[in-house]
Amino acid sequence: MEITLIRTEKDHRAALRVVSSLVDQDPSSDSPEGVRLDVLSSLIEAYEQKHHAIDSPDKGGVDVKSLKDVKAQLLANPAVRQAYDAQAPEFELARELIGKPIQE
Known part of the structure; x- marks a missing residue:
């Protein structure tokens, strides 16, 4: 080894x-x-x-608006949107982190 x-x-x-x-x-x-x-x-x-350290939110690394923007960009992809809405098991953690599906 x-x-x-x-x-x-x-x-x-x-x-x-x-x-x-x-x-x-x-x-x-x-x-x-x-x-x-x-x-x-x-x-x-x-x-x-x-x-590849990621700053914690209190250090200005991430804000809620940027996370929502990323979510919107990801969900603009039809395949991602379909899997997200179908609540595929591999997306459960993401669903917990970013919340409920976006209403159109």
């Missing part, structure tokens, strides 16, 4: 591909693949906290 530190965007993208593949395999946590998934996930999280 070769695991290296994530130092660059290229390393980050490669680690994300490996993690995606491992998640698809659904390894048990005590298997070599499960351990690799856990370690890589931790390395990715550390890299993203350092290089």
Whole structure:
């Protein structure tokens, strides 16, 4: 099991591909693949906290108006709108975060 530190965007993208593949395999946590998934996930999280940090709303990073604008842009796509309105299971978290469907 070769695991290296994530130092660059290229390393980050490669680690994300490996993690995606491992998640698809659904390894048990005590298997070599499960351990690799856990370690890589931790390395990715550390890299993203350092290089892709998102400011909290109280630091001026996000406001409600910009979130509503993003929601409107996303829902302008018919496929996204259909899935959103159908309450597909994979959209449940998004529905909780951004609220009820927009009334037309």
